[in-house]
Amino acid sequence: MTQPRLLETVAAEAYSYPLLIRRLLPKPETTSQEIVSDGRRFGYAAFIERIHRLASALSQFGVKAGDTVAVMDWDSHRYLECYFAIPMLGAILQTVNVRLAPAAIGFTLRQSGASTLLYHDDFKPLADVLLPGLQIERSVTFGGSAADGFEALIETGDPGYVFEDFDENAIATTFHTTGTTGDPKQVFFSHRQLVLHTLAAAATIANQPIGQGVTRNDVYMPITPMFHVHAWGMPYVATMLGMKQVYPGRYDPATILALKRDERVTYSHCVPTILRMVIDVARANALDLAPWTMMIGGSALPEALAEEAEGVGVIALSGYGMSETGPVVTLARSKPGEAVGVRCRAGFPLPLVEVAVDQSRGGELTIRAPWLTQGYSLQDASDALWEGGRLHTGDIAELDADGAVRIVDRLKDVIKTGGEWVSSLELESLLMEAAGVAEAAVVGIPDARWGERPVAFIVRGAGPAVTEGSLRHAVSERAQTGAISRYAIPDAIYFCEVLPRTSVGKVDKKALRETAITSASLASA
Structure with a gap:
């Protein structure tokens, strides 16, 4: 095709504006809001000064552009300052998943090539074990000790430190995915990608129906760890919008709900497990949590859970993404009078996001957007992720008539039994x-006759005591109406106190599948 015409005349002193993370910082005079963390409060002017000081101090400490600085901390103002100062310096922020096994944490630190480690005192025993085997040149500890290394570092920094321009495609952050098999896979995001994601996410969240999004007068508190996919990108959004931000530290139900009450938090995000915890504590203490909007991700949002959330004053809605997507690429919304299930879909694509369903791959959802990771540190895995020029999510999806994405199941979790597909979700x-069910997880296990058969794991909740028979009957009744396949009636239903989780709170279906296979083998022996 004929190539489009490019700009030919450019002023000699025209400024080519790189999309760098520092562009997301608001002018402090435009907001009177504050950042609350560890019992401290900072106005935006003080917060931005601390970012300059931190970058200056790290530079004096020996950190150079291109170096990787790893952080191990709970959700805090320190982490938020690192979100900006480290990439703005031209260095790379590695957010360390502190919930991984120690050997896996060591692997991620080695693979990232981190030369500097900033870590909370709570992780000192772990650091003492790992540091001798790593190429860490410098480290700083902080938190509960009498001598807080982070604050001492801040004090040495220059509040007037000047940040220079550089290529917007420079790597800003890195972290590792948290699958249930193999070593974690390292992903990377550039300044340009994070700025574009922030702009698209802010444009979407700030344009949601009343009660389902944010304005700059809302109060934001993450309940998704800041080490996990940039806390879903929301700290960047909240900072750019100049919102009041509340960081809860280590997650504790009482602390979270006290901060919600005292700081008047109105917007958060979390996985369904945390939402379940919030609902249970609210019910036990007869709390009305309204107004509180929660974006739910990491796992599907069950309609029953969304309805329970409304009962304690929480408006829950689904967001969809993955580590490789930075993460949010779709967000649900509903119109007045629409059923709560509408908000349980994956939702509508953000601006700049293209979605498609690849029927040749079983209905897999594929995506294009300008902020998707371009690959892993391993070439073969990168090529598979981007086969055909589209990012492959591994999720089976359908597109509803209104353009919303609905996730049917994970490709690896869908159950083929009796020649039919059964969605575990x-x-x-x-x-x-069913009343009395707090959580449910379904996996497929091999079956000589049917190929696979579904097995369910149930965590009982408040309400009437459910039994295997009552749950089978409920599924059977729905199968008779055609609402679900008759092959979906579980072969076995196991009751347990808790469901196994991955390091980021997702149900570990690999562990459940192994448990179910072992139980089936013992039963047939």
Whole structure:
């Protein structure tokens, strides 16, 4: 094709504006809001000064552009300052998943090539074990000790430190995905990618229906760890909008709800497990949590859970993404009078996001957007991720008539039994409709006759005591109406106190599948 015409005349002193993370910082005079963390409060002017000081101090400490600085901390103002100062210096922020096994944490630090480690005192025993085997040149500890190294570092920094321009495609952050098999995979995000994600996410969240989004007068508190995919990108959004931000430290139900009450938090995000915890504590203490909007991700949002959330004053809605997508690429919304289930879909694509369903791959959702990671540190895995020029999510999806994405199941979790496909997510949602069920997880296990058969794991909740028979009957009734396949009736239903989780709170279906296979083998012996 004929190439489009490019700009030919450019002023000699025209400024080529790189999309760098520092562009997301608001002018402090434009907001009177504050950042609350560890019992301290900072106005935006003080917060931005601390960013300059931190970058200056790290530079004096020996950190150079291109170096990787790893951080191990709970959700705090320190982490937020690192979100900006380290990339603005031209260095790379590595957010360390502190919930991984020690050997896996060591692997991620080695693979990232981190030369500097900033860590909370709570992780000192772990650091003492790991540091001798790492190429860490400098480290700083902080938190509960009498001598807080982070504050001492800040004090040495220059509040007038000047940040220079550089290529917007420079790597800003790195972290590792948290699958249930193999070593964690390292992903990277550039300044340009994070700025574009922030702009698209802010444009979407700030344009949601009343009660489902944010304005600059809302109060933001993450309940998704800041080490996990940039806390879903929301700290960058909240900072750019000049919102009041509240950081809860180590997650504790009482602390979270006290901060919600005292700081008047109105917007958060979390996985369904945390939402379940919030609902249970609110019910036990007869609390009305309104107004509180929560974006739910990491796992599907069951309709029954969303309805329970409304009962304690929480408006829950689904967001969708993954580590490789930075993460948010779709967000649900509903119109007045629409059923709560509308907000349980993955939702509508953000601006600049293209979604498609690849029927040749079983209905897999594929994505294009300008902020998706361009690959892993391993070439073969990168090529598979981007086969055909689109990012492959590993999720089976459908597009509804209104353009919303609905996730049917994970490719690896969908169950093929009796020649029919059974969605584990659909069956889980149905099981959770039963009074007395707090959580449900469904996996498929091999079966000589049917190929695979579904097995369910149930965590009982408040309400009437459910039994295997009552749950089978409920599924059977729905199968008779055609609402679900007759092959979806579970072969076995196990009751447990808790469901196994990955390091970021997702149900560990690999562990459940192994448990179910072992139980089936013992039963047939």
